Amino acid sequence: MSELLQLHPRYERPRIPTAEELILRFSDKAITELEELKTHYPDLKSCILPGLWIAQREYGGFLDGGAIAEVAHRLHRSYAEVEGVATFYSMYNTAHKPGKHKIELCTCLSCHVCGAYRIRDYVKQKLGVGHGETTADGLFTIEEVECLDACDRAPVIQVGDTYHGPVDEAYVDRLLDELRNQSESTVVKMADEIVKVHLRGKS
């Protein structure tokens, strides 16, 4: 059976936090943001998704059990409920801490017919890791993703809030070099950008 058919560690459950790990870590900025979000909906529950985005930023790009517990606590929901939501959506990083940069390789239809698997193999071989894995230096995680809806630029790669395409091997070389020299984590930056677009009058 192809490796793509095997259940992936990405689907593992987050580890339930111990009592010592239950520390509220949201910054003042995060608390203010969450307070504004609460005014957007008639029901607190709707803040779970944006709340998880805030947590993903506050916890360095990774929603561990503690992060999930904090969102649950701040929104008066149960841990199990928030965990259920967090693990449903592929853009929340649960269970495993991703690298500083997540290289999302689209291998879906249009990209596939424009050579996306060749690019995927190239990136895999260059970084020495496979789907869902992180390089030993903690810099890169590779993920094969479904259509990013930029098929006119196939094959497409997304890193953080930026789309790249059409990409070829030389482009990948340049991109990885650029990312190596970048101090900011694109995973965290992406979560921050997503939180920002929710907030009224801040653009």
Add this chain to the structure above:
Amino acid sequence: MAERKLLLEHSHLPEYQTLDGYKSKDGYKALGKALKMDRQAVVDEVKASGLRGRGGAGFPTWIKWNGLPKEKKSPHYVVCNADEGEPGTFKDKQLMEQTPFLLVEGMTLAGYATQSEQGYIYIRGEFIDAARALRKAIDQAYSAGLLGKNIMGSGFDFDLDIHLGAGSYECGEESALMSSLMGERGMPRLKFPHAPLPTIAGLWDRPTLINNVETYCCTPFIINNGGEWYASLGASTKNSRGTKIFSVSGHVNKPGNYEIEFGTSLKKLLEMAGGVKGGKLKACVPGGSSVPIITADDVDRAILGYEEMSEVKSMVGSGGCMFLNEHTCIVTFIWRTAMFYANESCGKCTPCREGTRWMLQILDRIRVGNGQPGDVELLKEICSQIDGRSFCGLGDAAAWPVAAALRVFPEEFEYYIANGKSMVTTEPMLAMAP
């Protein structure tokens, strides 16, 4: 008929993304006009236009707009489905990035017509550029009194917020989208006739209007120029009115979004996109990954229209048009399609959850050269067990492409199973690397 730009006419102008630039191109004329009209008259214009939903199903838009209670007893909501996830489609993304005010104005119009006080734009999580463009547009509209309290001095109040998804194709399905907006896993909800329509009980069980990005973007033109004028576009077709944006990708020389009048031929669309690249045309998936694949011969005679496309046994769908050249292995292509649906099945109902995975397993064993006699029949059987038996449209959408490929290109499957390799290319993982 060639390109007919309505929504995309000014999309290339950066100033169109600012309120002043948008206003200089007739922006907000429609809202000004509508706010002086009776609410029902606005709905009637939409009815006269013949506008149908651009999200995939082609449902008449006015019926939804007319469906919210006229006598308001509770809050009403307007939702925009901007979760564009259908492989091959990228029109909503361009509309949000380049014509954000069209969407904001269109939703405000809808809010007025349906007596809603709050709108939500549910944007796919990956679309950060689109969300940023909309954020700017919404903030500018608030500052200019075009959102918020007492819009244009009319006494009408309307708030608009952005809500981002977090990676799930299923959240494009409207009831799953509402689940997600209410802070749940993105699973669909029970539908009519087993439950009330969303126009009666949608978000938080309140009357809710939900339309696609492109659908809302059409409405300012309809109010400005009149429904009848809009209906004169695409008049050569049976029941498809106005313009439609097709996202063209795959093996073409100039991939991109092309806006055409309904009634244009598919061949013409291919021409606009610069023709086929890397060889002769072999097949086309005309309306996003969910719709049945068609042959090159069908491309020659297909007319783009909701009814017209059924003559080649396919659909307009969401308008994600993928052209494939002669070097494409259909088996591998369909294997990848099946993988998409297996990955995105939400797991709520058995036919889809088990069926998509089972189909993928069979296609995968064919792909790696272990296909067995009877696999084609088995696939057909599974397709028929999923189609029409699933809880939401994703199941059907997973079965159609496989069933169609087996019908249209049976020889490729037979050959692959008998010989353990593709009829088309020696490298099964790469349909083509141009």
